[in-house]
Amino acid sequence: MPSGITCFDPAQRRFLSGPPQPDHIPVPPLDGVLSTDDADLTWAAEDFGRVVRHRPLAVARPRSLRDVCAIQRFAHQHAIPxxxxxxxxxxxxQAQSPDGMVLDMRGFDTVGPVAADHVTVEAGARWSDVLTATLAHGLTPxxxxDYLELSxxxxxxxxxxxxxxxxxxxxxxxxxxxxxxTPDGSHRTCSPTVEPALFDAVRAGxxxxxxxxxxxxxxxxxxTHARRHILRYNRLSDLLADQRRLASDRRVDYLEGKVKPDDSGTWTYQLEATTYFTPPSTPDSPRLLEGLGHITGGDTVTDTGYRDFLDRMADDVALLRTLGPWQHPHPWSNTLLADHTAEELITRTLSELDRQSLGGTGLALVYPILRTRLATPLLKVPDTPIVFLFSVLRTADSPDTLTGMVEHNHRIHDRVTASGGATYLDPIPDTEQSPTTSIP
Ligand SMILES: Cc1cc2nc3c(=O)[nH]c(=O)nc-3n(C[C@H](O)[C@H](O)[C@H](O)COP(=O)(O)OP(=O)(O)OC[C@H]3O[C@@H](n4cnc5c(N)ncnc54)[C@H](O)[C@@H]3O)c2cc1C
Structure with missing residues (x-):
């Protein structure tokens, strides 16, 4: 084992190097690395949120499928999450393991080959790399x-x-x-028709x-191209009305919305409607905007390459990294709202927020999704024909503001779930933490 970790001490719950003692359990040989280095444990205790920090007992960097199976089997046998x-x-x-191991999957990043209507990729590949490979064949997921550097x-x-x-x-x-x-170390292939229970347990699992x-x-x-309209509104109700109008409309491919305070602290409401096209054909902008209730003359339109549109966050991220907020805590709240509750819940949440409590660069995202399109059993979604994703994306610049933002998120989540909505991307509650081989 390249890292020198040789065994696990079950009494002290720690991984050790050197010759195993009689009551120590030898760890299996790996192609990759098992590490207890301080830098690795610190890395595994951090995430983008920087709200909670739990150091694991060890970080495993598997290099082969055989490694992943061996680690899972070993951990399962010795009750190590x-x-x-x-x-x-x-x-x-969500990716921390307070009393267990973190399995760093970034080494599994092969993409392709690309087929006519699908691509097979390793799980550690980032969506930006998937897109690069598929666009070379004129195809896209x-x-x-919104951000492509996720795995x-x-x-x-x-x-x-x-x-x-x-x-x-x-x-x-x-x-x-x-x-x-699976947690018992078996390698299994699943799909809607092969082991469907496993397929449903792993997706959003x-x-x-x-x-x-x-x-x-x-x-x-x-x-190859994208035409992006940004429409502005005076009121949340007008933004939501147009989003509902466009929700099932094919004239727009991509539909999102942003709410953020302007320099004077007044909320501004924006709808982003983007249509993809390949020249010489171009979208018919007047028809795209027909029947919409935005502020006349307040809209902007830009044409870009398809990939540039999808990677539109890259420049902002580079700037936030340079200026610092990208490295600050991000106590984000993500919820899915039942349609009939959306306006009231968003209005109430905005009334509790301002520029300062959003953290300077913060904003809220609002956009509609048709319920019928969301068919993943473990993805909790309210039961109305249209649901709204509502994300409060904020940055904390001090421990005190962080605590206040986290508490506020709890209040938002309680309110949303009490009104039939659902939280999205939430950590797993402690009561459901243990890994399991049983498939729900
Ligand atoms: C800037 C930014 C923009 C975002 N934009 C969006 C967005 O537009 N839409 C959206 O839906 N979400 C968005 N998210 C949220 C994002 O989708 C999730 O946080 C996602 O889980 C992050 O992927 P990751 O590779 O960083 O995963 P990690 O943080 O490393 O892990 C996340 C979860 O996935 C599990 N996991 C990771 N790899 C595997 C694997 N190989 N097998 C099984 N489980 C695994 C982990 O255990 C953990 O529970 C955004 C997040 C950020 C920070």
Whole structure:
């Protein structure tokens, strides 16, 4: 074992190097590395949220399928929780393992080959790499998250929503087959027809029912360009009304919305409607905007390449990294609201927020998804024909503001669930923490 870790001491619950004592359990040989280095444990205790920090007992960096099976089997036999992790963009410790091992899946990043309507990728691949490979064949995943540097395994473990979800559902609705290593160390292949219970337990299963090692993803033909309209509104009710109007409308491919305070602290409401196209054909902008209630003359329109549109966060992220807020805590709240409750819940939440309590660069995302498109059993979704994703994305610049934001998130979540809505991307409650081989 390259790291020198040789055994596990079950009494002290720690991994050790050196010759095993009689009551120590030898760890299996690995192609990859098992580490208890301080830098690795610190890395595994951090995520994008920087709200909770739990150091694991060890970090495993598997290099082969055989490694993943051996680690899972060993951990299962000795009651050591194993939590897979990739890009660590969770915001509440979802990929941390306080009394167990973190399995760093970033080494599993092979993409392809690309076929006519699907691609098989390893779970640690990032969506940006998947997109690069598929666009070379004129193909694209039907749904992409706003930020492309998330891993395939990471988003398949939570859902994966984006501006085209109202047509195509979540990432988890666009996966055709998964290769999974279950907590008992067995390598199994599942799909809607082969081991469907396992398939349903792993999609949006938050890594607790098995490690995804490979996924076969649905692809559709890609356009080369995107026309992006940004429409402005004076009132939330007008924004929501147009989002409902466009929710099942095919004239727009991508639909999202943003609410943020302007320099004077007044809330501004924006709808983002993007249509994909391939020249020489171009979208008919007047028809696109027909019947909508935005502020006349307040809209902007830009044409970009398809990939540039999908990767539109890259420049902002680079700036936030340079200026610092990207590295600050992110106590984000993500919820899915029942349609008839959306306006009241968003209005009430905004009344409790201002520029300062959003953390300077913060904003809220609001967009509709058709309920019928979301068919992943473990993805909790309210039972109304249209549901609204409502995300409060904020940054804390001090421990005190962080505590206040986290408490506020709890109040938002209580209110949303009491009104028939659901939380999205939430950490697993302690009562459900243990990994399990049983498939719900
Ligand atoms: C800037 C930013 C933008 C985002 N935009 C969107 C968005 O537009 N839409 C959206 O839906 N979400 C969005 N998210 C949330 C994001 O989809 C989730 O946090 C996602 O889980 C992150 O993927 P990751 O690779 O960083 O996963 P990690 O944080 O490493 O892990 C997340 C979860 O997945 C599990 N997991 C990871 N790999 C595997 C695997 N191979 N097998 C089984 N389980 C695994 C982990 O155990 C954990 O429960 C965004 C997050 C950030 C920080």
């Amino acid at each position: 194993v939590v897979p992790r990739a890009e660590g963009h969770s915001t509440g410790g 039907p749904v992409l998250t 395939v395994g990471g988003t398949l473990s939570v859902g994966g929503l984006g501006g085209t979800s109202r047509h195509h559902g979540a990432h988890t609705d666009n996966v055709l087959q998964l290769d999974v290593v 938050r890594g607790r029912h098995g490690v995804i090692v490979r996924a076969t993803l649905r692809l559709i033909p890609a356009h």
